[in-house]
Amino acid sequence: MRRLAGVLAASLLAAACAVPLDPPPSGPPDGDGPPHPGGVLRLAAGEDPRTLDPARGYDTVSWSFEQMLFNTLVNYDDGTNIVPELAASWTTSTDGRLVSFTLRRDVRFTSGRPFTAADVKYSLERLLKPSIHSQGAEFFTGIEGATDYAAGRAGEVRGIRTAAPDRVEFALTTVDPLFLHKLTMPFAAVVDREAVDRVGDEDFARHPAGTGAFVFGEWVYGQRLRLTRNPDYFRSGLPYLDAIELTIGVSPQLGWLKYQRGEIDLAGVPSAEFQRVLADDRYRPLILSRTTLRTQYLGLNCALAPFDRVPVRQAMNLAIDKQRLLELIDGEGVIANGILPPDMPGYEPVPGYAHDPALARERLREAGLEHGFAITLWATRDEGSMRLAQSMQQDLSQIGVTMALKPVDFPALIEAVRHPGVVQLFLLGWEADFPDPSNFLTVLLHSRSRDTNNNTFYSNPEVDHLLDEAEPLLDLRRRFALFHEAEVLIMRDAPWVPLFHPAGSAVRHPRVRGYELHPLRPSRVERVWVAW
Amino acid sequence: MADELTGLGASRPSRRLLAAGAVLVGVLGLAALAAPWLTPYDPDAIVVASYHGPLAPGGGHLLGTDTLGRDVWARLVYGARTSLFVGGLAMAASLAIGMTAGLVAGYFGGVTDAALMWVVDLVLTMPSLLLLIVLATVLPPSLLTIPLVIGAIGWTTFARTVRGEVLSLRERDYISAARALGASDPRIILRHLLPGVLPGVVVLAALGMSGAIVVDAGLSYLGLGVPLPTPSWGRMVSDAQTYIAVAPWLLLAPGVAIALAVIGFNLIGYGLIDLIGRRNA
Numbered sequence: 001m002r003r004l005a006g007v008l009a010a011s012l013l014a015a016a017c018a019v020p021l022d023p024p025p026s027g028p029p030d031g032d033g034p035p036h037p038g039g040v041l042r043l044a045a046g047e048d049p050r051t052l053d054p055a056r057g058y059d060t061v062s063w064s065f066e067q068m069l070f071n072t073l074v075n076y077d078d079g080t081n082i083v084p085e086l087a088a089s090w091t092t093s094t095d096g097r098l099v100s101f102t103l104r105r106d107v108r109f110t111s112g113r114p115f116t117a118a119d120v121k122y123s124l125e126r127l128l129k130p131s132i133h134s135q136g137a138e139f140f141t142g143i144e145g146a147t148d149y150a151a152g153r154a155g156e157v158r159g160i161r162t163a164a165p166d167r168v169e170f171a172l173t174t175v176d177p178l179f180l181h182k183l184t185m186p187f188a189a190v191v192d193r194e195a196v197d198r199v200g201d202e203d204f205a206r207h208p209a210g211t212g213a214f215v216f217g218e219w220v221y222g223q224r225l226r227l228t229r230n231p232d233y234f235r236s237g238l239p240y241l242d243a244i245e246l247t248i249g250v251s252p253q254l255g256w257l258k259y260q261r262g263e264i265d266l267a268g269v270p271s272a273e274f275q276r277v278l279a280d281d282r283y284r285p286l287i288l289s290r291t292t293l294r295t296q297y298l299g300l301n302c303a304l305a306p307f308d309r310v311p312v313r314q315a316m317n318l319a320i321d322k323q324r325l326l327e328l329i330d331g332e333g334v335i336a337n338g339i340l341p342p343d344m345p346g347y348e349p350v351p352g353y354a355h356d357p358a359l360a361r362e363r364l365r366e367a368g369l370e371h372g373f374a375i376t377l378w379a380t381r382d383e384g385s386m387r388l389a390q391s392m393q394q395d396l397s398q399i400g401v402t403m404a405l406k407p408v409d410f411p412a413l414i415e416a417v418r419h420p421g422v423v424q425l426f427l428l429g430w431e432a433d434f435p436d437p438s439n440f441l442t443v444l445l446h447s448r449s450r451d452t453n454n455n456t457f458y459s460n461p462e463v464d465h466l467l468d469e470a471e472p473l474l475d476l477r478r479r480f481a482l483f484h485e486a487e488v489l490i491m492r493d494a495p496w497v498p499l500f501h502p503a504g505s506a507v508r509h510p511r512v513r514g515y516e517l518h519p520l521r522p523s524r525v526e527r528v529w530v531a532w
Numbered sequence: 533m534a535d536e537l538t539g540l541g542a543s544r545p546s547r548r549l550l551a552a553g554a555v556l557v558g559v560l561g562l563a564a565l566a567a568p569w570l571t572p573y574d575p576d577a578i579v580v581a582s583y584h585g586p587l588a589p590g591g592g593h594l595l596g597t598d599t600l601g602r603d604v605w606a607r608l609v610y611g612a613r614t615s616l617f618v619g620g621l622a623m624a625a626s627l628a629i630g631m632t633a634g635l636v637a638g639y640f641g642g643v644t645d646a647a648l649m650w651v652v653d654l655v656l657t658m659p660s661l662l663l664l665i666v667l668a669t670v671l672p673p674s675l676l677t678i679p680l681v682i683g684a685i686g687w688t689t690f691a692r693t694v695r696g697e698v699l700s701l702r703e704r705d706y707i708s709a710a711r712a713l714g715a716s717d718p719r720i721i722l723r724h725l726l727p728g729v730l731p732g733v734v735v736l737a738a739l740g741m742s743g744a745i746v747v748d749a750g751l752s753y754l755g756l757g758v759p760l761p762t763p764s765w766g767r768m769v770s771d772a773q774t775y776i777a778v779a780p781w782l783l784l785a786p787g788v789a790i791a792l793a794v795i796g797f798n799l800i801g802y803g804l805i806d807l808i809g810r811r812n813a
Contacts, residue, residue, distance in 0.1 A: 019777040253774060272599075272775040275585040327583040328600070381755050383771060387600055390761045394578055405760050406673075 021276045024283050025262030027510030028531045035514065039530035040243045042264045044250035048221055053205035054189035055127045055134045063186050064522030068227055068244060070189035070210035073101055073120065073168075074180055078516060080293075080345060080435035082180050086115065086190060086211065096175035096474050103166045107234040109192040110215045117162035123190045125149065125157055132201060136187025142179070144171040175472040177479065181434035184521075213239040213526040222248055233526075240514075240529035265509040265530070271384065274330040277507070289505040290517040291334065293341045293432035295440065298377075298392070298497035299417065301424050303457040306373050311363040313494035317353035318360035319399045320392055326500050328387050336498035339440050339487055343519050346437045346480030350491050352498070360399045372400025378416060379427040381407035388499070389427060417455040426455070429502070432520050437483035442467045445490055458495035546806030553738075553799025560793055564612035573603040575610035576761040586779040595785050599771055607763035608785050614764045615745050615793060618679045618757075622744035623737055625683020630690020631733060635721050637691065638698025649695070652688045660685050664747065668756040675758050682747050690736055697729040731808045738801035742794040749790050765790050 051057045054066045073087040084090070087101040107115040124143075127134050128150045141147055144159025159171040172179060182188065195209035208216050213233050217226035225246040229239055250258060252268055259267035269277050269287070277283045300307040300316060307313050322335045334342060337352025364370055377392070379385045386407060393403045403425075408416065417423045430453075432439045443449055446467050447459035463486050470482035490496075504517045514528045563570060571594075573579055580587065580601035587597040595604035637648040667681045701707060702725065710720050751757045752766025760767070765786040772782035 019780070021777075270774055272778050276778060324578070324583065383599075383774070386755075386760060390576075390600055391578065393761055394576065404673075407755060407760075 021273070021280060022260045024286055024507070025260065025509050027262075030285060030510070030513075031531075033531065035240050035527070035529040036531055037237075037240045037529070038242050039240075039511075039532070040245055041241050041266075041512070041525060041528060041530065042245050042247070043266060044247045044255045044258060044264045046249070046251055048219075048248050049225065051205040052208040052216070052219075053201075054186040054191065054208075054210075055123075055132050055136065056205065057186060058135045060522055065225070065227070065246075066186040066189060066208075067212070067522060067524055068214040068526075069208050069212040069216060070186065070191065071107075071212055072186065072188050072190070073103075073183050075184050076518070076521060078518070080343070080519060082184065086120075090180075096177070096472075097172045098169060099172070099179060100167065100169040103168065104234060105166050107211050108232055109194075109211055110209055110230055110232070111192060111194060112232070113192070113194065115190065115211055116165040117168040118165070119190050119193060120168045121157070121160045121162055122193045124160060124188060126191065126196070126201075127187055128157065129201075134187065136185060139182045139185065139187060142172050142174060142176050144173055175474065177472065177474050178434050178436055178438070181436065185433065214244060217243070224248060235526070239526040241525065244525065259507065259509070262509065265512045266506055266515065269505065269507050271330065274332070278330070283507065286507050286510060287505065288508060288515065288517050289332065289503050290519060291341070291343050291501060292504045292517075293344055293435060293520045294429055294502055295336055295339060295341055296388075296427075296429040296499045296502060297336070297339075298499065299423075299426045299428055299456045300495055300497070301420075301456055302459070302493075302495050303420055304424050306367070306369060306375070307424065309367050310493055311367040312369060314353065315360040315363035315367070315399060316396075316401075317494050317497050318356045318363065319395050319401070320497055320499070321355050321395050322499055323355065324391050324395075325388055328391055329384070329500065329502060332505055333500045333502040336500050338491055339445070339496065339498060340437055341432070341501040343435075344432065344437060344440070345435050346476070346483055348480070348484045348487075350484070350488050352491065353494075357395075357398045364399060364401075370400075372402065374402040374404065375424050376404045376406050377425045377427060378406045378408060378413055378423045380410050380413055385427055418451075420450075420457055423455075428455070435520060437480065437487070438467070438471060441483055441486055441490070442471065445495065456495040458490070458493065460489065460493055463489050463493075546803050548803075549799045549806065550803030553796050553801075553803055556792055556796030557800060560612050560789075560796065561616060563609045564616050567606075567609040567613060570609050571603065571606040573606040575602065575606040575763045577602065579603050586775065586782060588779070589781050596779065596781050598768070598782055599775060599779075604768075604782065604785055607768060608765075608789055611763040611765045611768060611786065612789065612793075614675075614758055614762055615748065615790070617675070618682070618748040618764075619741050619745040619793075619797075621676070621679035622682035622686065622748070623740045625680055626686040626690055626740055626744075627733065627737055628687075629683065630687035631694050631726075631729070633687070633691040634694025635698055635725060635729070638695040639702055639717070639721055639725060641699075645695070648691070652691050655685065655688050661750075664751060665754065665756060668751055673759040675762065678748060678751060678757055679744070682744050682751075686740060686744065686747075689740070690733065693732055693736060694729050697732055698725055701725055701728045731804075735801050735804045735808065738797050738804060742797035742801070745790065745793050745797070 045061055049062045049065050050059055051062050052065055052069065054070050057063055057066050071086045073085060074082050075085040077083045086104055086107060088104050090099060090101045092099050103117060109115060124140060126132060128137050128140060128146055130150060137150065143157055145154055145157045146159065148154040149157045161169040163169065190211060192209040195207065196204050199207045206219060213230055214227035215230045217228045219225045225248065227244045229242050233239065253270055255264065255267045256270050258264045300313050302308060326333060326335055338350035340347050377389055379389050389405050396403045413426065417426050430440060430444060443453050445454055445458050447464050450457050466482050466486040470479050473479035506517065508515055511530045511532060512528065513531055515523060517523055578601045580597055583601040586599055587593055589596040593603050595608060598604050598607065633648050637645040663685055664681060668678060671677045707720060707724055710724050748757060749766030752764045753770040757766055758764050768786035769783060775782050
């Protein structure tokens with residue numbers, strides 16, 4: 001009996017000691033050697049990509065693989081500058097309503113057929129077809145004749161003109177400074193018409209074919225996806241890799257273990273391990289981190305009491321300890337004072353709100369709420385957002401506000417916040433689709449957006465006016481100045497408590513070279529190579 | 533004393549079981565009651581100046597701090613309140629519904645019995661975890677929701693056991709005598725049948741208590757337990773699981789607490805079974 005107790009006590013003690021951090025997988029040391037062709041990049045994901053049809057995908061995983069299989073006319077460089085891809089060059093008419101592209105003539109589909117202007121027109125018309133139900137269609141309705149085509153009143157989009165096999169022109173109904181950005185989205189990727197005709201619109205997601213750096217290999221649902229090198233890729237010598245292999249059904253936790261065992265090449269660092277990994281010299285050179293165009297915020301429903309009053313919303317801004325929240329995400333990001341992330345073109349610092357509970361209480365007194373109030377915060381039920389929510393719960397209790405939590409699944413949250421009068425307060429994030437202030441300010445805070453993404457139901461005619469005035473401006477200085485003016489007004493009205501701009505992070509196998517995180521798109525892999 | 537009560541000499545193991553269980557439960561009960569005196573910390577307050585991962589046990593924090601920078605010992609002792617409250621209320625709800633149904637069904641028999649047992653069978657056929665999840669999701673979250681939901685599903689065992697006991701008791705002479713003397717049905721049920729079924733019910737209650745604590749821990753683990761930030765052992769386990777290699781004490785502390793509570797109530801239950809079995813023998 002006594003011996004048993006001894007064994008039990010000893011094993012408890014052993015269990016109570018933290019297990020030391022396993023080393024990262026071993027590999028060749030980093031060096032300056034030239035890129036090395038060959039090798040397979042091994043990735044892992046929890047679930048299958050939702051689709052590989054660029055007309056339908058609108059999530060990070062689908063996009064990351066669509067980017068390997070397809071190309072767009074233009075794309076981003078490592079940052080947010082637009083560079084040519086399938087297009088060799090382009091011009092915009094002085095009134096801004098005609099954009100003409102000269103196409104590369106050395107591009108072939110993986111079937112061997114040469115790529116021409118007709119394929120560009122075909123791909124965008126396919127996107128706009130009602131039977132595709134693409135979430136991306138809305139981005140291209142500004143092309144002349146697009147709405148007629150989408151409604152079935154025309155056999156083609158007359159605003160997409162193909163004067164020659166290597167020329168395509170877009171006539172726009174109004175000036176759209178974001179048009180080139182829209183063409184970088186995988187929605188506008190050029191698909192192989194013959195492949196679509198052969199397998200049909202529905203099956204194209206499982207048999208995708210384009211001009212990309214990689215060719216579709218095989219996809220066993222729930223198990224693996226394999227893409228192989230396109231030997232005829234128009235960027236000669238690229239890609240370096242022979243193949244990409246995705247293992248499906250790997251949770252983030254399992255992915256981390258597989259990474260440490262050297263079974264996969266890239267992984268996310270679990271929050272639990274982050275502090276130790278960051279402090280470990282063996283891991284530090286392998287960590288990739290980059291600020292992204294994202295803002296995490298508390299949305300205050302301006303149409304519902306008590307947040308229908310500005311002082312109450314300001315009090316919320318003053319009460320939250322954002323430094324603490326940043327610590328809870330392991331310092332992976334920067335504190336948000338305003339709406340726009342610092343990497344956003346046109347970003348200007350705005351006067352935000354410091355953490356000042358005393359001033360917050362004063363604002364509540366002004367609003368006649370010196371005794372506080374009770375509210376419910378809607379947030380996703382994952383551990384990360386529950387930690388943030390509980391930290392804010394403590395902050396708010398300091399100013400007499402009792403915040404209950406309503407943990408829900410992400411789709412339910414997105415649905416609930418859209419209905420006016422349902423959600424008083426919510427925790428959400430937004431990631432820019434384009435590097436332009438309108439993608440935050442107009443999409444999320446214009447009164448016209450109240451039936452889509454303006455889930456705080458914020459409405460200020462002065463702000464609307466500034467946003468509308470800035471929208472069509474091609475002159476970036478004037479454009480950004482107006483957006484900044486609007487952002488300052490918005491922050492004064494405080495429909496949001498901006499919390500932080502999270503960074504993206506990952507850890508690579510030491511053999512992986514040339515892999516970089518992008519501020520607003522999944523990483524591209526055509527220049528990735530493996531050393532041995 | 534106990535020897536005199538049972539009239540048998542060989543009841544030491546059952547007494548030991550009972551005593552061990554009573555001590556365990558007593559300690560947990562005391563911890564729950566005396567929580568404010570056992571720790572200087574508010575269980576919900578973030579006590580670290582700045583967060584850089586959970587702090588290991590030691591220093592000012594007996595069991596370290598958690599994934600938000602809160603004192604784990606404080607959450608553990610206040611969590612005892614939650615667990616015992618939820619377990620107790622769930623058990624009381626099961627008991628109230630189950631005993632009423634069992635007494636009524638057993639005593640009246642016939643259509644009443646058939647109808648009530650049909651309800652019992654119906655509840656038993658439903659997958660209880662699924663039902664719990666649905667109810668816990670649909671009903672507004674509060675400290676009362678979870679125990680009442682657990683109670684509303686867990687009463688069937690009580691109903692069946694009590695009914696079985698009543699079926700045999702009601703044929704006894706003293707019941708016939710009471711009936712002959714003109715005692716009313718409620719009087720017979722409350723004064724004559726209830727005391728007869730109580731010993732068995734007490735055993736079930738002790739075992740039901742541990743069952744309810746486990747179910748509460750399971751629901752909290754799934755994120756459906758008492759609303760945050762109220763400390764609960766199940767939630768502590770679920771929040772700690774990804775930290776098992778980094779901060780095992782986060783998982784160990786509530787895990788051991790759940791185990792001790794369950795063992796305590798089970799010991800009491802089995803001790804009582806033993807005791808009653810001997811007395812009836």
